Amino acid sequence: MRSGLRLLLATTLLCIEAFHFHARRPTPLATSNEDVTAIRATWSNGQAIKEYQDFLETGKSELEKEDDGPSVIVSSADNSPLVDAIVALGKGEDIVRSPRDPLPDTMGGRDKYPIYIALPPYELRDFLQNLEGDWKNRTEDFVFISGGRSCGVVEPILREFGMCRDSMTQLLVGFSLPRPLTGSVNARKPEDLSVRLGEDANGEAKWAGESQACGKWNGAVAHRLKENAIRCKQCFYREWRRAMWEQAMYDCVWNVVGSVREEKTDHLDVALYYELESSDMMWELANGLRGGLAVTLIYGFEDRLFSFAEQRGKDMPCEIDERMFDHSINIFPGQCKMLWEYCNYAKSELGLLKDCRIPKVEVSSIPSLVKKGNLRADGVI
Template sequence: MKHKFRFSGSVSLPPSWLPVLGIFLSLRASAFQSVYLRKNIVSQQTSALHMYTTFYRSPCPHEDLPHSRKSLVRLWQIRSDQQHTEDYFRFIEGKEEPDKCDQASVIIGKGKLGQALVQWGGMGEDDLLLGRDDCIPTVLTVSNGCTLNMFPIYVCVPEWEVESVILGCPKEKRNDLVFMQSACLETLLKRYGLANKKTTQCLPYFSISPFGLPVEGRVQYDVSKTDGEPKFAGQTVVCGTWRGAVAERLRKQDLHVEVMDYTYWRKHMLERLLFDSLFGLLACVHADSGEKTYGELAQNHWEEIDDMVWELSRAIANIMAVVLLTHVERRVRGLAEGPHWRDRKPQMPTCREYPFRNGMLRSLSRSFTSRGFPSPMPTHDEYLDFVRERKLVSYDVDQDI
């Protein structure tokens, strides 16, 4: 008796065909992964306007839009970077470049961090400590008379002085810059083509004591339910060309440093942006209520913080196509209530700090509201409007970034 396909709502196959069909589908899937993906043909299209899909449910979604909204749709339509696929295959094939070791370096900035890095490196006179306005050399001569053409250049200046360091650095040495700021420099680095996986960036979660010793800010916020391993927040992370050298120098002081690629480092950076921006803003808004420290704000205003973390995380995912790591709200609270931050007093960013903290979030929101869209982060905007109306800061919160 012949078996036939029946298309009246379902397909009937003999039981003996099922293993054959399963093998066929698995082979097709393997061929797709090894050939189709390997040739970088697949490109996942991501819409940064996912939050507003309800607005575009007409049969011709963009026909009735004003011109400004049509241009915004074109502006925020992005494609995922195929470089990630290439990096993945390079990783599984063992073709990644090995991390560099610590070596003689140039360190810009004679503050506590710059002097500490010289002391921690143990290179003696081989490390070159420069002031903020000193010329950056293209070659470095060490004590044994050898000259180095490749060496890291640590940038240990406040975030508002980073641009002057970039402009003063020879163009052929800009890829060797190591940015040691805790603020978000992404907008600034994009301006000079440095927001990429080769640029070395360190997100420090430590401070320097008066004796030049590091005080680590890492805190355990949970324990894994699967293997019982502790989960930490506030761990220093580094990415880029010189990530291995930076990590080795910091680990000499028993600091916990995680080395990662730029994609994951960016998630940590944006998480730090949320932490700094939210607590400074809340401290300013609730200045009359008596809560002054991170711990007090986290304990008495956690519902506000939790709502804003969720709101900003969603906005960042839809606007910047960066999905933050899970349990970000638990890490934020763990940091605020941890011993390193608990008794500290958050401050609203100064005029020079604002573009690298709340100002960056505000500029993302204004790119939508200026074209008639609703704000992707309404609570954050409402709090900033309150600060502006009450004149709690002396600068314009809507300044161009």
């Protein structure tokens, strides 16, 4: 009995002492909302960790910035608006080469220079498989291009050849493409498509649809675009990859949702009248990216994409290119049931994607809003 009382008394004294200890601890200094926001932003951004790791490894706290100069642009036999865009952004000193042509020893007095791979993605694998000689020795100078109707997603192809890494230069297209003029410097110059969305909690401008560059030649690429009044964010590969998949999701969802309509539909129409469908499909694909590729899109992607479509989507037609199916639609991991429902409907009811292999789903299970539009399509919100 006495031993029990002693134990109870000792426990009580210990609790009292602990209370006084915590009471004597200094009260933390109050922080403003701005301080809290900054701390959260730092810890929620893996880019900060990556930048610190690179600083420890190289001693450099910023990305290297190199001036633009004469470059090689690799073109296919088909006329390409992408080739004309890159040529038009230069100063008339670039040369256009086919994959079979030899590379020059120097360009503008430099023995190293950017080599823009402006091939359509359905020709890229064959190009990389057949690299020889100087081409094979110059892979570190390649600039791969993603985003939009002409470029799509090339990550799966690059991964096959071990080219998805920090040092590899990649450009995410955020500018308009002129009509093909076979590499003419007289082509109409591309225009910036980025959209400003206001400011974030730190007072910094928020943007949607901007070009982004990463890798060895990111400085030269950004310089070329900025010289033509086109925004280009320079970043490391991890951040670039998240932006690339965000753009890929936009290209897929807006074109698929808009292409199953009986009437012609542009990207603005999708944002205004088919918001629910687009949002549902985006979240389905975003969940697949997180689970299948460990890619978590940057917070606020839905607002950015709808804002971009509302400001830039007018007269931007919703189209599905069968040649780009495996590079703009059939690229997302996971089941993607809603996406395949729409694609099967487009194939069976509208005659689109005739030669494409689409995972089978019951077309009858598609909600009626796919065929008739949702309430907003009828003008009722």
